[in-house]
Amino acid sequence: xxxxxxxxxxxxxxxxxxxxxxxxxxxxxxxxxxxxxxxxxxxxxxxxxxxxxxxxxxxxxxxxxxxxxxxxxxxxxxxxxxxxxxxxxxxxxxxxxxxxxxxxxxxxxxxxxxxxxxxxxxxxxxxxxxxxxxxxxxxxxxxxxxxxxxxxxxxxxxxxxxxxxxxxxxxxxxxxxxxxxxxxxxxxxxxxxxxxxxxxxxxxx
Numbered sequence: 560x561x562x563x564x565x566x567x568x569x570x571x572x573x574x575x576x577x578x579x580x581x582x583x584x585x586x587x588x589x590x591x592x593x594x595x596x597x598x599x600x601x602x603x604x605x606x607x608x609x610x611x612x613x614x615x616x617x618x619x620x621x622x623x624x625x626x627x628x629x630x631x632x633x634x635x636x637x638x639x640x641x642x643x644x645x646x647x648x649x650x651x652x653x654x655x656x657x658x659x660x661x662x663x664x665x666x667x668x669x670x671x672x673x674x675x676x677x678x679x680x681x682x683x684x685x686x687x688x689x690x691x692x693x694x695x696x697x698x699x700x701x702x703x704x705x706x707x708x709x710x711x712x713x714x715x716x717x718x719x720x721x722x723x724x725x726x727x728x729x730x731x732x733x734x735x736x737x738x739x740x741x742x743x744x745x746x747x748x749x750x751x752x753x754x755x756x757x758x759x760x761x762x763x764x
Contacts, residue, residue, distance in 0.1 A: 570694055571625035577664035578622075578685035583615040584660055624683060626697055631671065631681055645681045648705035649673040653695045667691040671698065 614637075622635040631645040656668040667688050671681035686694070 569626070570690075570697060571623070572690070573623055574619055574683060575664075575666045575685045575687050575690075576619065577666050579612070579615040579619045581660050581664055581666060581685045582618065583611060626694065626701075631698065633681060633683070643681060645671055645673060647698070647701035649675075650698055650702040650705075651676070653698045655691050655695060661685065669694060 617637060618635070621637060621640075622633070624631065624633045626632075628647075630647055631650075633643045633645075635641055650671060651674045652672045654670045654672075656670060658668070661668055664685070665688075666685040669681075669683045669686055669691050670679040673680045683691075683694075
């Protein structure tokens with residue numbers, strides 16, 4: 560099976576702008592209730608709520624994602640950038656989730672699970688339905704293409720084997736020689752000196 564087309568693996572972008580509200584609604588509602596119930600001055604409540612929304616805007620702007628020929632890459636972080644790389648050959652499933660918040664703002668969450676993972680390794684919390692469908696299709700195509708190619712030896716091991724073959728040394732020679740060092744050592748007898756007895760002793764006249 561052929562690898563995914565360049566158009567499919569060239570997807571990239573940010574979350575849908577509604578991600579600002581999808582992420583913040585769980586914080587804004589309890590915070591607004593506390594501020595109102597606590598008889599907080601209006602300007603203080605406005606500053607707190609505005610600050611929460613501002614943080615959500617910055618988080619949305621700082622999160623980017625892209626799909627290339629080898630992996631899905633997600634970068635995010637307010638002050639320090641964090642980079643998550645999900646190899647396409649490890650993708651196990653790709654799910655589209657539409658909870659109440661997503662339906663309210665017309666967006667879809669995409670979740671990627673990988674082989675050997677304990678949960679969703681990749682989450683894009685708010686994408687437009689069209690973008691989510693395109694990305695899911697591209698990820699599944701890439702997974703099938705990787706499965707069709709089958710497992711490959713690591714590049715470093717292949718390069719090392721070629722270097723040893725070029726030098727005429729069979730693979731595993733160094734390991735075998737290193738293992739031999741742990742065996743019993745050969746005892747050496749006294750070395751003979753030219754024209755005399757053993758080294759280290761003097762003949763008596």
